[in-house]
Amino acid sequence: MPFNAPTFRTRTISAIIFAVIMLVGLLWNFWSFFILFSIIHFGCWIEYQKLIGLIDKEYAQISPFHKYGIMITGWCIMFYFSNGYTIFSVPMHLIGQWVGLALLIALPLLEVIFVRNISFKLIGFSLLGLIYISLSWGLLTDIRSKLPDDAVGDFVGKLLVIMIIASIWINDTMAYIVGSFIGKTPFSKISPKKTWEGTIGGIILAIIVMGITGGIITGEFDLSKIYMWLIVPAIASIVGTIGDLLESKLKRLANVKDSGRILPGHGGFLDRFDSLLLATPFVWLYLISFLRA
Secondary structure (H helix, E strand, O other), X not given: OOOOHHHHHHHHHHHHXXXXXXXXXXXXXXXXHHHHHHHHHHHHHHHHHHHHXXXXXXXXXXXXXXXXXXXXXXXXXXXXXXXXXXXOOEEHHHHHHXXXXXXXXXXXXXXXXXXXXXXXXXHHHHHHHHHHHHHHHHHHHHHHHOOOOOHHHHHHHHHHHHHHHHHHHHHHHHHHHHHHHHOOOEOOOOOOOOEHHHHHHHHHHHHHHHHHHHHHHHOOOOHHHHHHHHHHHHHHHHHHHHHHHHHHHHHHHHOOOOOOOOEOOOEOHHHHHHHHHHHHHHHHHHHHHHHHO
């Protein structure tokens, strides 16, 4: 894949703007994080429903109860994982739990009453969306809010989320650069522009950069002290690459180039967050085990 300077410049400028927005949302406080990823959550859902609707025309005709109800149900998963935070003194955990359960019960009833038809195939597509999108953002919210709501816990929560996102961004950028210059061996028919050289180079460089970053932050370059900074980028990069291929497969089935157009050179919400969506549950499993150790 030859290096395309105009494309790289466009991607770089829009990525910087996007990075600033992301950093403000990630670093300000929990509420800025929650609002940011709530917007991303709904953006991903809109694009997911569009893609599935192009793949299966029946899904494009789902009722408004189904279309928007499932999005709000998914949003409740983010509420459920907002440990220790409240809205008007009501724990967000309880709001997510009971509103989510109420919607899961009410939506099928509304379909029967007003649409008079229930398709388990269409319900299955939406349930997959809950797992693919809402559960991932719920688990990322859990990572952000898992620790005590104090100065230390807030800092570590921010750091863990940034670690995951930075690992994926570094991998994506380095894979593009390495693949552009020395990539020759196609990685997958699903995404023909990806090469083995770029993929492997991106993973290795993400691990190196994050390992050095971890050493600087902790003041220790002993592997026994910074191994989390090596394992997280490894998991995020490898699984994130699979997530990118999964979303590329959806787009190919839907016969579209991008899932949306939120950023020039980067496409839509799913294009931008496909790696993070799949990587988050696997990193969450590791981090939860690490934090409990």
